[in-house]
Amino acid sequence: MSETQVIRVRYWAAARAAAGIAEEEVAVAGPLTLAELRAEVVGRHAGTRLPEVVGVCSVLVGERPVSSTDPAAVVVQPGETVEFLPPFAAADRSPIGHDELVRRLDSLPPLSVRRQRTRRGDQCRTRPPRDRPRRSGATAATAWCSAVS
Template sequence: MAETKVIRVRYWAAAKAAAGTDSDDVPVAGPTTLADLRAAAVALHPGTRLAEVLAACSTLVGDRPVGRADPASVVIEAGSSVEFLPPFAGG
């Protein structure tokens, strides 16, 4: 039997509020793009503002910031962790 592969997605602040949880384990068949991972995460939380919030988030893959890279070009390996960090006010 094939082992289930997942990417651990962690949500912070407004993303956590929109998802209603602080994390999800998103099942994947293998490496996936950040764009596809975002779509899968949003699909886990229908009827929420999660898509809108994630579009505004900074993203870390492991401990590496994604920056302004095209989400369709960012490849994430199964077993990785991804963190969505909404803009924070204050200091």
Template sequence: MIETQIITVRYWASARAAAGVDSEAVVVPGPVSLTDLLARVVAAHPGGRLPQVLEACSVLVGDRPVKSLDPATVTVSPGDVVEFLPPFAGG
């Protein structure tokens, strides 16, 4: 039996509003780049503001911040949790 390989994506604040969900399970064939994961997420939510909102977000893979890295070089593996955190006002 083939095991389903899933990456959990969590959206916060305006990213949640743009995606229309708090989180989702993205089925992948194995490890993928963050670029590929972003393309899959955006394709699952066509026609909205999600691409622009995600561009402004901080990104965590597990507890590791990866926003400053080239997304093509960031590997996301099945079982990982990826979080998109928009900038927050205040402090």
């Protein structure tokens, strides 16, 4: 009688959103190829964007990156963890043109700006986060711009 073991599958970022869960366990009787495991998890989440997202993901088996290897050649042993990491720079979106970018930026709400007197004259800056202590001088969290008069 064979004992059923599991492979833990973790989803990150867009893969997590598409699957609707952060991780799951896949019951297996023995080793699987990465291609078989991918087909299993895609089948579990039919009707979602997971097939598209998993297709562009980088994959880790344990601590080992295997994205450049043929999925049919990668063997996943029971007890291992497989992680699907989508491109974090929104690679699934098509590029937009300049006019569309300007339109989207114009539709954003304005920043909270306050005027401040400095040695260089009138300046404006965005408010620093309230959870940080205030420091003198400009910090990385402070954006400066010339005042419009």
